Amino acid sequence: MPHIRSFCLETDHAAVVALWTSVLGYGTAHNAPELSIRKKLEVADGLFFVDEISGRLAGTVMAGYDGHRGWIYSLAVDPGLRRQGIGRALLSCAEAALDERGCVKINLQIADGNEGVIGFYEKTGYRVEPRTCMGKLLLK
Secondary structure, three states: OEEEEEOOHHHHHHHHHHHHHHHHOOOOHHHOHHHHHHHHHHHOOOOEEEEEEOOEEEEEEEEEEOOOEEEEEEEEEOHHHOOOOHHHHHHHHHHHHHHHOOOOEEEEOOOOOOHHHHHHHHHOOOOOOOOOOOOOOOOO
16 A cells, blocks of 8 residues: 655655666756755755555655745656656656645746656646756755
């Protein structure tokens, strides 16, 4: 039975790092799972969720909110547990948490090479928008 709850550093850290490394393949220092987790916990906004089934990590999602727009990050589901509604449930949980905070729009980014998830997001109401994504690394 799935169970979505807030991330717990003591019990979830190792499993989340392993899942993100295998599923999301973070290959840059600024996306290292350990750094992402530490930075998210420093914000302490309660927008980091995990789903577990029978005590096993099934998936994760992080969300962010700046007072106007929300963001979805690190939605990842164990490959052996996909197509069971876990991703949709995690996304719905993050969306509800953002809605409770007054969020009016949610954005997300899909990395090159991961275009296969576009259909999943379209089924949940997201649309590709004409935008240019830019970034600047501050991590030295």
